[in-house]
Amino acid sequence: MSIAISEIFGPTIQGEGALIGVPTVFVRTGGCDYRCSWCDTLYAVEPRFKDDWAPMSAEAIMAEVRALSGDQPLLITLSGGNPALQPLDELLSLGHSLGYTFAMETQGSRAQDWFAQLDHLTLSPKPPSSGMAFNPARFDACLAAAGEQPRVTLKLVIADEADYQWARAVAADYPHLPLCLQPCNPAPATPEAPDLVTDLEALNARLRWLVDRATADRWFSARILPQLHVLIWNNERGV
Numbered sequence: 001m002s003i004a005i006s007e008i009f010g011p012t013i014q015g016e017g018a019l020i021g022v023p024t025v026f027v028r029t030g031g032c033d034y035r036c037s038w039c040d041t042l043y044a045v046e047p048r049f050k051d052d053w054a055p056m057s058a059e060a061i062m063a064e065v066r067a068l069s070g071d072q073p074l075l076i077t078l079s080g081g082n083p084a085l086q087p088l089d090e091l092l093s094l095g096h097s098l099g100y101t102f103a104m105e106t107q108g109s110r111a112q113d114w115f116a117q118l119d120h121l122t123l124s125p126k127p128p129s130s131g132m133a134f135n136p137a138r139f140d141a142c143l144a145a146a147g148e149q150p151r152v153t154l155k156l157v158i159a160d161e162a163d164y165q166w167a168r169a170v171a172a173d174y175p176h177l178p179l180c181l182q183p184c185n186p187a188p189a190t191p192e193a194p195d196l197v198t199d200l201e202a203l204n205a206r207l208r209w210l211v212d213r214a215t216a217d218r219w220f221s222a223r224i225l226p227q228l229h230v231l232i233w234n235n236e237r238g239v
């Protein structure tokens with residue numbers, strides 16, 4: 001079964017969440033069941049870009065990852081789009097047999113049995129500002145599919161006060177999950193404006209607001225992190 005691939009790039013560092021700073025190669029799949037208002041990777045989401053997505057076998061993907069990593073096994077980060085829409089079990093088995101480890105980013109809208117083969121799973125359900133609805137039953141199915149094997153973390157993007165209040169409620173329902181909060185980039189690059197430069201000062205103001213907000217609430221169980229790759233490379237793609 002082939003996997004729809006938007007891009008494979010790296011090595012770079014994981015810019016977000018619990019594994020921030022860790023060297024990794026990204027494998028980005030094409031296609032998503034969501035349409036978040038502020039999505040920073042619409043080129044891997046919207047069907048009008050389907051022709052840019054290559055149908056690849058697990059072997060072909062690993063050949064490219066091996067070339068990029070100089071055959072040194074490292075962390076492979078699966079993202080998208082929604083990688084949970086793809087048949088990734090064979091890729092996980094093959095990569096593991098070569099010594100690679102796997103992390104995956106998904107919104108928690110679709111569960112797959114092969115989640116249990118992951119080493120790290122970041123679940124990033126979407127806040128009100130995204131325009132998407134959070135479905136707890138589907139999210140719980142993802143947690144159940146993951147089971148005990150992958151380290152699961154919750155990563156919540158916050159754009160405004162309504163998102164913040166939503167994040168507090170979701171986090172309270174999953175107290176056992178390590179939690180990262182990430183300020184929303186209000187001006188991500190889009191297919192129409194691929195070179196759009198985001199306002200790093202405005203982004204920092206959002207980060208400062210989030211830290212102040214959580215600190216004032218004495219909410220000490222959340223780690224608050226920027227998108228490090230945006231601070232380093234702004235909205236550049238493939239980094």
Ligand SMILES: C[S@@+](CC[C@H](N)C(=O)[O-])C[C@H]1O[C@@H](n2cnc3c(N)ncnc32)[C@H](O)[C@@H]1O
Pocket residue numbers: 032038039040041079080081082083105106107123124155157182183184185186187188227
């Ligand atoms: C592009 S998504 C792909 C994986 C999956 N569809 C998901 O949303 O988790 C990867 C991560 O980027 C985050 N993200 C997307 N657009 C963003 C933005 N404008 N600002 C901050 N984070 C963003 C998502 O919330 C998610 O945590």
Ligand SMILES: Nc1nc2[nH]cc(C(=O)O)c2c(=O)[nH]1
Pocket residue numbers: 012013014015016026041079080105229238239
């Ligand atoms: N460096 C870097 N870190 C990331 N963390 C999550 C990303 C994503 O687009 O899923 C991403 C990305 O595109 N680049």
Ligand code: SF4
Pocket residue numbers: 032033034035036039040041042045080081082107
């Ligand atoms: S779920 Fe992820 S990839 Fe899909 S539209 Fe939202 S941010 Fe973009």
Ligand SMILES: [Mg+2]
Pocket residue numbers: 040041
């Ligand atoms: Mg990104």
